[in-house]
Amino acid sequence: MGKPLYSDFFTKELLLWYDQGNARNLPWKESKDPYQIWLSEIILQQTRVEQGMSYFLRFRETWPSLEHLAKATEDEVLKAWQGLGYYSRARRLLACAKRVQQEYGGKLPADYDALLKLPGIGPYTAAAIASFAFDLAIPAIDGNAHRLFARFFGIEIDPLSSLGKRAFRQMGERLIARNRPADFNQAVMDFASAVCRPKNPLCEDCPLRPGCRAFAERRVQELPIKPAAKTKEKRFFYYLALHLPKGQTCIRRRPAGDIWQGLWEFPLIELPHKIANPLSQIRKKTAKEWGLPQGINWRMRGPFKHVLTHRELHLTFLEGRLDEVPQPLKKNFRLVNRKNLPTFAWPKPLVHWAEKIAEM
Ligand code: SF4
Numbered sequence: 001m002g003k004p005l006y007s008d009f010f011t012k013e014l015l016l017w018y019d020q021g022n023a024r025n026l027p028w029k030e031s032k033d034p035y036q037i038w039l040s041e042i043i044l045q046q047t048r049v050e051q052g053m054s055y056f057l058r059f060r061e062t063w064p065s066l067e068h069l070a071k072a073t074e075d076e077v078l079k080a081w082q083g084l085g086y087y088s089r090a091r092r093l094l095a096c097a098k099r100v101q102q103e104y105g106g107k108l109p110a111d112y113d114a115l116l117k118l119p120g121i122g123p124y125t126a127a128a129i130a131s132f133a134f135d136l137a138i139p140a141i142d143g144n145a146h147r148l149f150a151r152f153f154g155i156e157i158d159p160l161s162s163l164g165k166r167a168f169r170q171m172g173e174r175l176i177a178r179n180r181p182a183d184f185n186q187a188v189m190d191f192a193s194a195v196c197r198p199k200n201p202l203c204e205d206c207p208l209r210p211g212c213r214a215f216a217e218r219r220v221q222e223l224p225i226k227p228a229a230k231t232k233e234k235r236f237f238y239y240l241a242l243h244l245p246k247g248q249t250c251i252r253r254r255p256a257g258d259i260w261q262g263l264w265e266f267p268l269i270e271l272p273h274k275i276a277n278p279l280s281q282i283r284k285k286t287a288k289e290w291g292l293p294q295g296i297n298w299r300m301r302g303p304f305k306h307v308l309t310h311r312e313l314h315l316t317f318l319e320g321r322l323d324e325v326p327q328p329l330k331k332n333f334r335l336v337n338r339k340n341l342p343t344f345a346w347p348k349p350l351v352h353w354a355e356k357i358a359e360m
Pocket of ligand 1: 148151152195196197201202203204206207208209212213214215220
């Protein structure tokens with residue numbers, strides 16, 4: 001790819017816009033502390049700034065340095081992360097803190113390739129830390145950069161394809177202001193969020209309009225190229241909240257290799273497809289696996305739909321009472337007092353349900 005037309009114009013106008021009081025004021029921008037920058041970048045992966053802000057502030061208050069965070073337990077971090085989703089990020093955050101503590105004495109390395117090798121740090125996050133914390137001229141290419149570059153330069157390549165990843169990265173390397181890499185990366189993000197928005201971009205007031213190819217060719221809505229949508233896998237979960245003697249219920253930790261690894265859940269029956277009357281199957285399975293009597297009077301609520309990036313979950317909650325705890329249930333689950341349920345880290349769609357059961 002040759003030197004893009006209008007590239008000097010692009011960088012100059014973008015930074016001018018940034019300097020005219022358009023930079024967003026965010027708490028992690030107030031310092032060059034690599035720990036805070038890394039923390040904010042991990043929290044903001046797949047999360048809106050408005051939602052991530054309170055989590056960032058809470059994490060920073062609980063664990064003011066990487067050294068503090070490296071000493072936390074997985075349960076503590078998962079609990080603090082509760083509600084943000086994508087829990088593998090929380091586990092990798094902790095793994096990364098421990099590794100940096102061990103290998104770099106608690107200081108994130110000022111080196112793009114070394115950052116890339118750490119848990120949970122991909123090309124975008126490594127570039128963001130490298131530029132924001134260490135002023136290295138590495139372009140941070142995310143969905144905002146894809147949109148802005150694709151529109152301004154009229155690029156018709158899927159940015160998420162391997163060819164696209166390379167092309168957009170090279171374009172960023174040519175455009176980045178070597179004397180102001182952090183400002184350039186931040187300006188791309190802020191400009192794409194505020195002006196070159198996914199829907200209804202403010203083209204009429206846009207300072208980049210004179211050089212914008214998509215605008216000139218009336219292709220703004222067509223760019224960036226979107227990959228064909230994949231159909232989401234559907235899963236059907238039936239959660240059983242059991243009222244056991246002495247105010248107890250039973251829960252377990254989700255296993256590795258599936259969604260919500262390490263979080264807590266009630267006994268779960270998963271059925272392969274949608275069934276009009278699932279109770280007879282649930283009775284059979286719970287009798288076989290955990291020795292539950294078939295005559296339990298279940299109160300059923302749902303199904304409720306919960307959408308994840310690659311999956312669509314259909315969740316049904318069942319409540320029932322047992323006077324005796326069968327051995328297989330004791331063996332497979334942890335018996336806990338219902339009042340303590342809110343102290344565990346739950347997947348987002350189970351938080352409300354766990355709180356409700358705790359109050360009963
Ligand atoms: S003119 Fe419109 S499409 Fe082009 S950069 Fe500006 S806001 Fe984006």
